[in-house]
Amino acid sequence: MQIEEDWKYVAMVLDRLFLWIFTMACILGTIGIIFQAPSLYDTTRPIDIQYSKIAKAKMMQMGPEED
Secondary structure, three states: OHHHHHHHHHHHHHHHHHHHHHHHHHHHHHHHHHHOOHHHOOOOOOHHHHHOHHHHHHHHHHOOOOO
């Protein structure tokens, strides 16, 4: 009976370990995918803003950009 309890304990420890490994893999994978998104590093103006008359009027009201 003691051997069965020991194996239950080992199974519980391994189950918890694999849960943490799976959770960390999911979190790190999600972060990695989000940081690979090209829109994070794209500094070009969107074409709808570039050719929009409304956006152009708003930009004229704001004034020139200062770098």
